Amino acid sequence: xxxxxxxxxxxxxxxxxxxxxxxxxxxxxxxxxxxxxxxxxxxxxxxxxxxxxxxxxxxxxxxxxxxxxxxxxxxxxxxxxxxxxxxxxxxxxxxxxxxxxxxxxxxxxxxxxxxxxxxxxxxxxxxxxxxxxxxxxxxxxxxxxxxxxxxxxxxxxxxxxxxxxxxxxxxxxxxxxxx
Numbered sequence: 001x002x003x004x005x006x007x008x009x010x011x012x013x014x015x016x017x018x019x020x021x022x023x024x025x026x027x028x029x030x031x032x033x034x035x036x037x038x039x040x041x042x043x044x045x046x047x048x049x050x051x052x053x054x055x056x057x058x059x060x061x062x063x064x065x066x067x068x069x070x071x072x073x074x075x076x077x078x079x080x081x082x083x084x085x086x087x088x089x090x091x092x093x094x095x096x097x098x099x100x101x102x103x104x105x106x107x108x109x110x111x112x113x114x115x116x117x118x119x120x121x122x123x124x125x126x127x128x129x130x131x132x133x134x135x136x137x138x139x140x141x142x143x144x145x146x147x148x149x150x151x152x153x154x155x156x157x158x159x160x161x162x163x164x165x166x167x168x169x170x171x172x173x174x175x176x177x178x179x
Contacts, residue, residue, distance in 0.1 A: 003174045004118040006084070008106055008125035011132070016124060019109040019138045021049040023098065023131035049133040052094040056161020062092070067154040068100070071145030076106070081176035084108065086168045087116055087139040093157025097143060098131035100151040106177065107132055110139035116167055118175050125179075139167065144177075 009015065013022045025045060026033060035044045055062040076082045087110055099105060107124040110116035116139045126132060133155075134140050143152055157163055169175060 001172050001174055002118070004121075004176070005081070006108070006121060006123040006175065006177050008123045008177070008179060011107060011124040011126040011130055015122075016107075016109075016132065018112070019122070019140070020094070020135045021133040022126075023048050023096065023133055024127075024129060049096060050094070051096070051133075051155060051157075052136045053157050053159075054092040054136065055159060056092050056163070062157060062159030065156055065158045067156055069097070069143055069152045069154050071105075071143045071150045071152065073146060073148050073150070074106075074144050076146065076177050076179050081178045084121075084141060084169070084175040084177060086166055087121075087141050088164055088166045089137050089139045090134070090157065090163045091137050091165060092159070092161055092163045094133055094136050094155075095157070096131060096133035096155040098153040098155075099126070099128055100153055101145075101148070102128045103145065103147055103150050104128055105146055105150060105152075106141075106144035108141035108144060108177070109134070112138070116169075118169070118173060121175070123177060
């Protein structure tokens with residue numbers, strides 16, 4: 001059996017760019033996404049990500065939806081590792097996660113390949129104030145909340161076609177996350 005250990009790196013826009021977008025308030029007050037609204041009382045950070053929606057099989061019912069996903073905690077530490085058995089991707093749309101519980105969380109993605117391998121995996125730790133937007137067709141692990149039950153606001157595609165493909169690593173491969 002081949003064994004692999006993954007340790008998270010900090011989530012940054014640059015490191016995550018091949019997989020999607022990091023959604024956060026820019027540090028720079030001169031950022032072009034900043035628009036003052038409501039009589040100058042509200043900062044609007046405009047168009048931070050592009051929601052990708054593709055109709056499958058010519059079905060016109062494709063649209064964006066906003067959901068809440070409630071993730072059960074996945075305790076991970078140096079002493080307690082979590083096994084990774086699979087990843088999934090969404091071929092017809094992007095998927096965006098925004099934490100609502102004030103907790104860090106893990107983001108596991110794979111390079112753009114047809115069949116991921118442990119060598120293709122990348123693990124990030126996201127701050128409680130960072131959301132992520134997976135580009136369509138990006139292999140990723142389902143949401144990985146830490147420490148306690150975590151709620152995420154999720155912007156997703158709804159419509160025809162199978163928009164969730166799963167890939168399971170073989171029984172001869174052991175992939176573990178440790179922090």
